[in-house]
Amino acid sequence: xxxxxxxxxxxxxxxxxxxxxxxxxxxxxxxxxxxxxxxxxxxxxxxxxxxxxxxxxxxxxxxxxxxxxxxxxxxxxxxxxxxxxxxxxxxxxxxxxxxxxxxxxxxxxxxxxxxxxxxxxxxxxxxxxxxxxxxxxxxxxxxxxxxxxxxxxxxxxxxxxxxxxxxxxxxxxxxxxxxxxxxxxxxxxxxxxxxxxxxxxxxxxxxxxxxxxxxxxxxxxxxxxxxxxxxxxxxxxxxxxxxxxxxxxxxxxxxxxxxxxxxxxxxxxxxxxxxxxxxxxxxxxxxxxxxxxxxxxxxxxxxxxxxxxxxxx
Amino acid sequence: xxxxxxxxxxxxxxxxxxxxxxxxxxxxxxxxxxxxxxxxxxxxxxxxxxxxxxxxxxxxxxxxxxxxxxxxxxxxxxxxxxxxxxxxxxxxxxxxxxxxxxxxxxxxxxxxxxxxxxxxxxxxxxxxxxxxxxxxxxxxxxxxxxxxxxxxxxxxxxxxxxxxxxxxxxxxxxxxxxxxxxxxxxxxxxxxxxxxxxxxxxxxxxxxxxxx
Numbered sequence: 001x002x003x004x005x006x007x008x009x010x011x012x013x014x015x016x017x018x019x020x021x022x023x024x025x026x027x028x029x030x031x032x033x034x035x036x037x038x039x040x041x042x043x044x045x046x047x048x049x050x051x052x053x054x055x056x057x058x059x060x061x062x063x064x065x066x067x068x069x070x071x072x073x074x075x076x077x078x079x080x081x082x083x084x085x086x087x088x089x090x091x092x093x094x095x096x097x098x099x100x101x102x103x104x105x106x107x108x109x110x111x112x113x114x115x116x117x118x119x120x121x122x123x124x125x126x127x128x129x130x131x132x133x134x135x136x137x138x139x140x141x142x143x144x145x146x147x148x149x150x151x152x153x154x155x156x157x158x159x160x161x162x163x164x165x166x167x168x169x170x171x172x173x174x175x176x177x178x179x180x181x182x183x184x185x186x187x188x189x190x191x192x193x194x195x196x197x198x199x200x201x202x203x204x205x206x207x208x209x210x211x212x213x214x215x216x217x218x219x220x221x222x223x224x225x226x227x228x229x230x231x232x233x234x235x236x237x238x239x240x241x242x243x244x245x246x247x248x249x250x251x252x253x254x255x256x257x258x259x260x261x262x263x264x265x266x267x268x269x270x271x272x273x274x275x276x277x278x279x280x281x282x283x284x285x286x287x288x289x290x291x292x293x294x295x296x297x298x299x300x301x302x303x304x305x306x307x308x309x310x311x312x313x
Numbered sequence: 314x315x316x317x318x319x320x321x322x323x324x325x326x327x328x329x330x331x332x333x334x335x336x337x338x339x340x341x342x343x344x345x346x347x348x349x350x351x352x353x354x355x356x357x358x359x360x361x362x363x364x365x366x367x368x369x370x371x372x373x374x375x376x377x378x379x380x381x382x383x384x385x386x387x388x389x390x391x392x393x394x395x396x397x398x399x400x401x402x403x404x405x406x407x408x409x410x411x412x413x414x415x416x417x418x419x420x421x422x423x424x425x426x427x428x429x430x431x432x433x434x435x436x437x438x439x440x441x442x443x444x445x446x447x448x449x450x451x452x453x454x455x456x457x458x459x460x461x462x463x464x465x466x467x468x469x470x471x472x473x474x475x476x477x478x479x480x481x482x483x484x485x486x487x488x489x490x491x492x493x494x495x496x497x498x499x500x501x502x503x504x505x506x507x508x509x510x511x512x513x514x515x516x517x518x519x520x521x522x523x524x525x
Contacts, residue, residue, distance in 0.1 A: 114431045121434035132490030139366030141420040144407035150355040172477045187408040194359045195401035
């Protein structure tokens with residue numbers, strides 16, 4: 001497991017490390033942001049996080065994550081900003097210490113599934129073509145196929161057999177029978193409606209309840225459910241979106257509730273020392289307490305989902 | 314056993330194959346329920362594809378696409394609306410241009426080329442990087458990937474021979490990405506992205522030396 005120091009958090013002045021952790025990161029950015037060891041990369045990552053955080057739930061590439069502290073990586077202990085530190089860490093601690101602040105920011109160097117394999121074995125052009133093909137042929141044609149299939153199945157209920165235009169083409173010795181009728185209209189409208197719903201659901205998702213919680217990982221949903229159960233439904237603040245995470249508006253069940261956020265902060269301040277898990281010394285790393293800085297407001301804001309996740313584990 | 318679909322001739326002519334099959338052992342009512350279930354599941358799958366597919370090129374697509382996704386995303390929710398709309402437009406064009414079978418042929422042909430390439434990269438990487446640390450090794454290494462490759466090759470060749478037009482459309486669409494690849498590499502990419510950073514913020518703190 002490799003950890004790279006990329007700089008210091010401008011708010012807390014804590015060192016920020018990039019870590020390759022197992023099955024933890026849920027976020028990534030395009031290749032544009034990369035850890036090169038320059039201290040400004042942390043800020044770049046932070047500023048990019050605010051622009052890319054929509055990708056958080058749109059991507060599921062979980063290869064790289066960032067933690068603000070690298071305490072579990074022994075050879076990283078004395079590294080400063082801009083110095084790359086290599087070492088081995090335990091995934092459990094990496095999971096605990098990973099910061100949601102920069103989770104999605106730094107890079108997806110090894111993320112991408114087949115893309116990575118193709119790039120390593122056949123070069124960048126083939127990998128690019130794969131990505132292109134996924135969008136142009138595979139992705140869009142899948143959507144088109146599903147829309148058409150939907151229209152076919154709907155045509156058994158509804159009278160969709162009108163054909164308004166029909167033409168026959170001779171292409172490469174093959175006769176192509178092209179038709180335009182009610183089924184095509186239904187297919188296209190299904191595609192458009194689902195696209196609109198996808199835009200709208202996410203737009204509304206930060207404010208009202210979204211029942212279609214598809215993009216969240218099952219673990220995350222499970223954590224939230226367990227969290228609710230453990231709290232005994234005292235309040236709903238843990239479902240609100242934290243302020244500091246670059247206005248992450250997606251998928252919170254009850255959206256931005258300012259009152260709830262205040263309650264949640266108080267709850268977090270009470271529980272931020274990790275007393276629920278009985279590991280105060282380790283869990284304090286994520287809040288900066290190990291640096292003698294105490295619990296900082298901004299850090300609490302940033303690490304709220306982390307604390308929730310930890311409490312739920 | 315009396316075939317339920319035989320009682321209604323319209324089923325045999327109009328209904329899709331899956332519903333006909335369901336009608337043989339579930340009866341007419343079961344087949345109708347099956348149809349409803351399929352409609353709902355098709356909508357759900359459409360939703361899932363809408364969500365997932367447009368995100369892929371954001372990471373490893375052309376850079377102008379990445380830029381488009383960032384620039385034209387919603388200011389508050391940062392949904393890549395432009396990507397979604399572009400994807401919906403292209404999917405609508407495809408849905409208007411072909412039937413279900415044509416679309417699946419084109420889709421499968423183009424996809425299986427890359428499935429085969431990905432599977433064959435096992436051999437390439439094992440040959441090129443023999444000492445790489447491999448946490449997971451392919452089960453039944455030389456035989457099973459080879460079988461997969463043979464099947465993929467057979468599928469590609471078969472589709473190309475029987476569905477010439479659809480596979481040519483797939484190839485042309487796929488190769489249309491090559492000029493984009495050339496242009497996307499020529500876009501200048503700055504090494505350090507300029508941000509509004511004060512030098513004082515960049516300086517590491519003197520007091521804290523990190524954990525430990």
